[in-house]
Amino acid sequence: xxxxxxxxxxxxxxxxxxxxxxxxxxxxxxxxxxxxxxxxxxxxxxxxxxxxxxxxxxxxxxxxxxxxxxxxxxxxxxxxxxxxxxxxxxxxxxxxxxxxxxxxxxxxxxxxxxxxxxxxxxxxxxxxxxxxxxxxxxxxxxxxxxxxxxxxxxxxxxxxxxxxxxxxxxx
Ligand SMILES: Cc1cc2nc3c(=O)[nH]c(=O)nc-3n(C[C@H](O)[C@H](O)[C@H](O)COP(=O)(O)O)c2cc1C
Numbered sequence: 045x046x047x048x049x050x051x052x053x054x055x056x057x058x059x060x061x062x063x064x065x066x067x068x069x070x071x072x073x074x075x076x077x078x079x080x081x082x083x084x085x086x087x088x089x090x091x092x093x094x095x096x097x098x099x100x101x102x103x104x105x106x107x108x109x110x111x112x113x114x115x116x117x118x119x120x121x122x123x124x125x126x127x128x129x130x131x132x133x134x135x136x137x138x139x140x141x142x143x144x145x146x147x148x149x150x151x152x153x154x155x156x157x158x159x160x161x162x163x164x165x166x167x168x169x170x171x172x173x174x175x176x177x178x179x180x181x182x183x184x185x186x187x188x189x190x191x192x193x194x195x196x197x198x199x200x201x202x203x204x205x206x207x208x209x210x211x212x213x214x215x
Contacts, residue, residue, distance in 0.1 A: 050158045055202065057163035058112040060194035065118045069160045073193065076156030077120075082145040083137060088129035089146035089188070092121040092179040099178055106174035107167055107190060116192030120153060121175060122146040123185040146188040153191060163196035 045053065065073075077091060094100055095118055103113045113119060124146040129137030150166065157164045167190040175187040205211075 045159050050155055054155065054158040055163075055196075055200050056165040057196045057198060057200070058110075058165055059197040060112065060116045060163065060192065061197045062115075062117070063195055065162060065193060065195075069162060070118060070193075072160060073120075073153055073156050073162070077122075077149045077153040080145075080149040080152040082148070083129060083141035084132050086128050086132055086137075086141075087145060087149075088125045088127075088137065088142040089149055090123045090125050090181070090185055091149065092123065092181065094119040094121060094179060102178045103175070103190065106178055107170035110167060110169070112165070113167060113190060113192050116194040118193040120150070120191040120193060121179050121181075121187055122150040122153075122189045122191065123176075123179075123181055123187050125185050127184050142186075143188055150189040150191055153193075157191075157193055161195075162193055164191050164193050166191060 074091070074093070082088060094103070100114045100119055103119060104111045107113055124142035126138040126142040129142040129145065133141055154164045154166060170187065170190060172187050175190065176185065181187065
């Protein structure tokens with residue numbers, strides 16, 4: 045798949061097959077996340093890899109009971125690490141760059157998953173503190189996105205988008 049095919053093929057998938065994700069694919073996915081750009085190359089985020097069944101089962105309760113999270117064999121949780129960015133960039137690093145670093149890393153992982161024939165859904169609706177407890181996040185880390193990863197057990201239609209003429213304002 046070329047890059048534009050990846051963009052076209054990606055869908056949010058909310059039903060997963062029970063089959064595991066191959067180690068080699070998982071490694072490529074994590075390498076893709078790690079290759080994302082970050083402010084000052086500080087990588088002010090942490091990536092939690094959740095394969096443990098008990099922790100996976102606990103995640104839906106932190107996220108409006110979105111049960112499909114636990115059905116994915118792999119769940120990635122991207123946490124901003126504001127202190128890492130603040131050390132260099134002060135308040136802007138703390139408030140903005142750490143969140144952006146975590147977000148773009150998650151985006152890379154999500155697109156890499158599609159390129160590898162895997163399925164994901166970006167989950168943003170959760171209770172920060174509850175997620176922190178389940179993954180054992182350290183002081184100051186803020187969960188930004190949960191990304192269940194696995195093989196799709198559904199084939200949803202593409203979702204619509206705003207028209208470019210409504211979205212883009214040339215100034
Ligand atoms: C910041 C963000 C938060 C999201 N949170 C959730 C969520 O909590 N649960 C969910 O099922 N989908 C969630 N999604 C997925 C969106 O619903 C989905 O991307 C959108 O409907 C477009 O569909 P598509 O991804 O198939 O193109 C989220 C997406 C983003 C970018």
